[in-house]
Amino acid sequence: MYKILGRVDYSADVFMQVIEAPAVAAACQPGQFIILMIHQEGERIPLTIADYDRESGTITIVVQAVGTSTRHLQTLGKGDSISNFIGPLGMPSEIENVGTVVCAGGGVGMAPIYPIARALKEAGNKVIAIMAARNESLLFWEDKMREVSDELIVTTDNGSRGRKSLVTEPLKELCETGDVNLVYAIGPGVMMKFCARTTEPYGIKTFVSLNSIMVDGTGMCGGCRVSVGGETRFVCVDGPEFDGHQVDFDLLMSRQRQYRSQEKESLDTYLSKAAVTKVALANSAASNAAACSAAAVAAHV
Amino acid sequence: MSEATKTGHGNRPQRQPKRPKLPRTAMPCQPAERRATNFEEVTTGYDDEMAVIEASRCLLCKKPKCVDGCPVGIDIPAFVRLIEVGDPAGAIVKLKETTSFPAVCGRVCPQEEQCEALCVLGNKQEPVAIGRLERYASDWETAHGASVRPRTAPKQGKSVGVVGSGPAGLTCAGELAKMGYDVTIYEALHKPGGVLVYGIPEFRLPQAIVARECEYVESLGVQIKTDYVIGRTLTVDQMLADCHDAIFLANGAGLPSFMDIPGENLNGVYSANEFLTRSNLMKAYRFPEYDTPIAVGRRVAVIGGGNVAMDSARTALRLGAEVHLIYRRTRDEMPARSEEIDHALEEGIVFDLLSNPTQIIGDADGWVNAIEVIDMELGEPDASGRRRPVPLEGSERRIPVDVVIVSVGTNANPLLTRNTTGLDLTNRGNIIADEHTLATSKEGVFAGGDIVTGAATVILAMGAGKTGARSIDRFLQGRPLLTDQEEEAIAAAP
Ligand SMILES: Cc1cc2nc3c(=O)[nH]c(=O)nc-3n(C[C@H](O)[C@H](O)[C@H](O)COP(=O)(O)OP(=O)(O)OC[C@H]3O[C@@H](n4cnc5c(N)ncnc54)[C@H](O)[C@@H]3O)c2cc1C
Numbered sequence: 006m007y008k009i010l011g012r013v014d015y016s017a018d019v020f021m022q023v024i025e026a027p028a029v030a031a032a033c034q035p036g037q038f039i040i041l042m043i044h045q046e047g048e049r050i051p052l053t054i055a056d057y058d059r060e061s062g063t064i065t066i067v068v069q070a071v072g073t074s075t076r077h078l079q080t081l082g083k084g085d086s087i088s089n090f091i092g093p094l095g096m097p098s099e100i101e102n103v104g105t106v107v108c109a110g111g112g113v114g115m116a117p118i119y120p121i122a123r124a125l126k127e128a129g130n131k132v133i134a135i136m137a138a139r140n141e142s143l144l145f146w147e148d149k150m151r152e153v154s155d156e157l158i159v160t161t162d163n164g165s166r167g168r169k170s171l172v173t174e175p176l177k178e179l180c181e182t183g184d185v186n187l188v189y190a191i192g193p194g195v196m197m198k199f200c201a202r203t204t205e206p207y208g209i210k211t212f213v214s215l216n217s218i219m220v221d222g223t224g225m226c227g228g229c230r231v232s233v234g235g236e237t238r239f240v241c242v243d244g245p246e247f248d249g250h251q252v253d254f255d256l257l258m259s260r261q262r263q264y265r266s267q268e269k270e271s272l273d274t275y276l277s278k279a280a281v282t283k284v285a286l287a288n289s290a291a292s293n294a295a296a297c298s299a300a301a302v303a304a305h306v
Numbered sequence: 307m308s309e310a311t312k313t314g315h316g317n318r319p320q321r322q323p324k325r326p327k328l329p330r331t332a333m334p335c336q337p338a339e340r341r342a343t344n345f346e347e348v349t350t351g352y353d354d355e356m357a358v359i360e361a362s363r364c365l366l367c368k369k370p371k372c373v374d375g376c377p378v379g380i381d382i383p384a385f386v387r388l389i390e391v392g393d394p395a396g397a398i399v400k401l402k403e404t405t406s407f408p409a410v411c412g413r414v415c416p417q418e419e420q421c422e423a424l425c426v427l428g429n430k431q432e433p434v435a436i437g438r439l440e441r442y443a444s445d446w447e448t449a450h451g452a453s454v455r456p457r458t459a460p461k462q463g464k465s466v467g468v469v470g471s472g473p474a475g476l477t478c479a480g481e482l483a484k485m486g487y488d489v490t491i492y493e494a495l496h497k498p499g500g501v502l503v504y505g506i507p508e509f510r511l512p513q514a515i516v517a518r519e520c521e522y523v524e525s526l527g528v529q530i531k532t533d534y535v536i537g538r539t540l541t542v543d544q545m546l547a548d549c550h551d552a553i554f555l556a557n558g559a560g561l562p563s564f565m566d567i568p569g570e571n572l573n574g575v576y577s578a579n580e581f582l583t584r585s586n587l588m589k590a591y592r593f594p595e596y597d598t599p600i601a602v603g604r605r606v607a608v609i610g611g612g613n614v615a616m617d618s619a620r621t622a623l624r625l626g627a628e629v630h631l632i633y634r635r636t637r638d639e640m641p642a643r644s645e646e647i648d649h650a651l652e653e654g655i656v657f658d659l660l661s662n663p664t665q666i667i668g669d670a671d672g673w674v675n676a677i678e679v680i681d682m683e684l685g686e687p688d689a690s691g692r693r694r695p696v697p698l699e700g701s702e703r704r705i706p707v708d709v710v711i712v713s714v715g716t717n718a719n720p721l722l723t724r725n726t727t728g729l730d731l732t733n734r735g736n737i738i739a740d741e742h743t744l745a746t747s748k749e750g751v752f753a754g755g756d757i758v759t760g761a762a763t764v765i766l767a768m769g770a771g772k773t774g775a776r777s778i779d780r781f782l783q784g785r786p787l788l789t790d791q792e793e794e795a796i797a798a799a800p
């Protein structure tokens with residue numbers, strides 16, 4: 006069992022957890038991910054290592070609750086445990102001093118880009134960070150990002166904070182300046198696809214971190230396969246980072262939708278169970294209350 | 307122990323008894339229509355009476371051919387004789403002198419190519435059902451509680467790390483623990499057992515049996531650390547530097563091959579590894595009670611003719627699909643166990659033989675809707691001695707399906723080897739280990755099982771585990787890995 010040391014909610018859907026996993030914390034590098042299972046009937050879900058502390062033996066994850074497993078995880082906090090936590094998985098980011106690097110994080114992708122930005126900065130690069138969210142309430146880690154970047158641009162789709170634009174606009178402007186040597190773009194499939202399209206005409210190398218559906222995460226099942234430069238690659242062992250100009254994003258996104266109907270069925274089952282538990286709790290609380298104040302209740306009927 | 311054990315233990319009767327000619331005892335099974343809808347074990351095992359009758363067919367040969375056919379050389383007439391005289395407890399003791407997991411071998415060994423292939427009875431009638439008797443003895447042990455606790459040697463104060471908890475790793479760890487070493491198994495998945503838990507389905511090998519074998523190994527003092535991916539969580543070099551005096555690599559051949567035909571990345575196309583892992587390890591067949599989903603499909607095509615293909619086809623069938631098994635040769639060339647092929651046919655799997663896929667066709671949403679195959683005919687024998695299939699131009703046809711399961715073999719997974727220094731590999735990525743000692747090019751590191759041989763069998767992996775343990779013991783004692791006699795025997799062998 007792996008202990009959850011704490012949870013911080015960033016919005017209704019996005020939360021951060023710190024989990025005790027000394028072996029993973031000792032070995033991990035920026036760009037890598039973990040796979041966790043909440044309980045023995047659960048599924049194995051991959052999540053990027055958003056931060057780590059080798060001394061205290063902990064890993065930080067930032068999660069967007071979208072389906073059964075992530076919704077369930079969202080209900081857990083300090084004092085709870087999960088049954089399995091496996092990692093670090095995937096190839097670490099190749100961190101070199103290349104000059105100026107733009108690190109664009111979209112949505113929950115703002116978390117995984119953080120350790121990469123930090124490592125790039127430590128390697129002597131000039132780091133320009135772009136943080137992009139649909140609206141202000143979905144933004145997090147602005148201060149952490151500011152610490153590890155030379156320049157920070159915030160965008161929201163509705164302008165509730167920072168610049169009202171999509172992530173690709175400032176990215177394009179930066180490309181125009183001609184001093185960008187490398188781009189990292191991490192976020193939802195569409196976001197990475199359009200970031201890669203934006204940089205392509207400028208010939209700027211662009212790394213993206215792919216989030217295909219996974220099972221084992223060790224190269225055994227092939228479920229995570231994607232097409233990169235016309236070749237089939239396994240995201241969990243060959244990636245998760247690939248040259249964004251070579252990735253077939255449409256295939257990636259299509260494969261991500263593979264279990265849509267089952268995911269819905271699963272979430273409905275989970276939520277109805279959760280609701281039953283809530284109702285049961287509420288009922289037992291109510292019946293306690295009722296027992297205490299039978300007289301008061303009697304007065305009402 | 308019973309009287310029979312004391313007198314019969316290990317000693318074969320001096321004279322061959324006269325035997326009435328009995329037919330081979332049939333294996334009781336769940337009826338095909340019923341088992342096609344459940345995941346319970348297909349065969350239910352001999353009862354005491356059946357076992358005694360079947361055992362009585364054995365001629366107790368002085369020079370038993372069957373033993374030559376068993377990769378680990380089990381003393382078959384001895385254990386069969388003990389069953390015949392009503393001493394299954396003695397039989398299990400006899401079996402465990404040689405094999406660690408008879409409950410597994412009895413169920414999954416390709417007996418018809420191994421022990422039973424060479425049984426002399428097979429010349430005129432059907433061979434003794436050695437595998438079924440082996441299973442009977444171990445099931446008897448399970449039902450009646452372990453008959454023997456193995457003796458373990460005093461602690462050696464030395465530590466061995468074993469990578470992988472499949473049959474090779476479990477066997478090696480168990481043997482070393484009995485010799486008094488501190489042993490830790492590192493397993494990448496969340497459950498130990500290797501292919502026995504993620505690959506082979508419950509209807510052929512119940513997970514409770516594998517769990518029991520793992521518990522047995524733990525009861526010998528072995529620590530099993532799941533969730534440890536060697537090469538990532540810890541490297542072999544770190545293991546040697548920080549915690550272990552020797553290492554046994556038994557990480558299997560778990561990298562699925564695909565065919566390189568158009569359409570293989572469409573939704574609904576699985577490797578057999580993925581399909582079986584979802585169903586067996588993650589229990590997707592009980593979705594949504596278990597969270598992992600699986601695309602079941604109404605019509606499923608499985609490509610291949612080995613055990614893995616047969617397991618995938620029969621799993622898909624049990625999930626409710628109509629299943630086509632597409633194989634480019636004929637039934638005679640299929641590498642699967644013949645019992646499994648029979649069972650698959652009885653259950654209603656459609657065999658599309660002499661057919662080879664040319665492409666997988668998808669719909670507008672990126673989902674499979676058909677597979678195109680081309681007819682084949684058998685030409686001249688190839689290097690493996692099997693007749694080479696040749697496509698018949700212009701014979702392409704389409705089979706409408708919504709799920710395709712590709713089961714055309716596996717390769718060595720490079721994750722571990724890529725992150726280990728000084729380890730020599732074949733050009734296919736398998737670890738090179740000495741045939742007799744399993745020593746690798748790296749000092750203190752030994753390797754065995756599928757990672758060395760490529761995809762093979764459970765019993766060969768167990769045999770490798772034993773050899774590995776013997777070599778590691780000698781290495782840690784500072785003795786030569788082979789004795790002079792062994793060197794001579796090897797030199798003398800043809
Ligand atoms: C390398 C990698 C890193 C990731 N890092 C993060 C992260 O840091 N934070 C974060 O919030 N999310 C991350 N994800 C995505 C995350 O794994 C999925 O959101 C999660 O698995 C959804 O599970 P669920 O049961 O809650 O939702 P479901 O209802 O099962 O699925 C909802 C969505 O998640 C995707 N998904 C489902 N199962 C898997 C699976 N086993 N593997 C991958 N995707 C799946 C589906 O495509 C679907 O779109 C990452 C994915 C990958 C591959």
Ligand SMILES: Cc1cc2nc3c(=O)[nH]c(=O)nc-3n(C[C@H](O)[C@H](O)[C@H](O)COP(=O)(O)OP(=O)(O)OC[C@H]3O[C@@H](n4cnc5c(N)ncnc54)[C@H](O)[C@@H]3O)c2cc1C
Pocket residue numbers: 414415416469470471472473474475492493494495498499500501502505506507534535536537556557558559560582613614617643719721722754755756757761762763764765767
């Ligand atoms: C579906 C299927 C059906 C089969 N049916 C039969 C049959 O009927 N009869 C028969 O004799 N054989 C059968 N086989 C073959 C047989 O199962 C294998 O030959 C045997 O399991 C090999 O044993 P192994 O110990 O070498 O490897 P495996 O059983 O593959 O075990 C290797 C273990 O190592 C772990 N591992 C891998 N990499 C790492 C790492 N980096 N760090 C830590 N752990 C790691 C894996 O997760 C796995 O648990 C079948 C195989 C399959 C897939």
Ligand code: SF4
Pocket residue numbers: 375376377378379380382405411412415416417420421422436437440765
């Ligand atoms: S281990 Fe396998 S080959 Fe050997 S006797 Fe048993 S069933 Fe036959």
Ligand code: SF4
Pocket residue numbers: 363364365366367370371372373382383424425426427434436
């Ligand atoms: S060869 Fe057949 S008959 Fe002879 S000992 Fe072996 S199993 Fe018995």
Ligand code: FES
Pocket residue numbers: 218219220221222223224225226227228229230239240241242
């Ligand atoms: S997740 Fe199974 S191979 Fe990548």
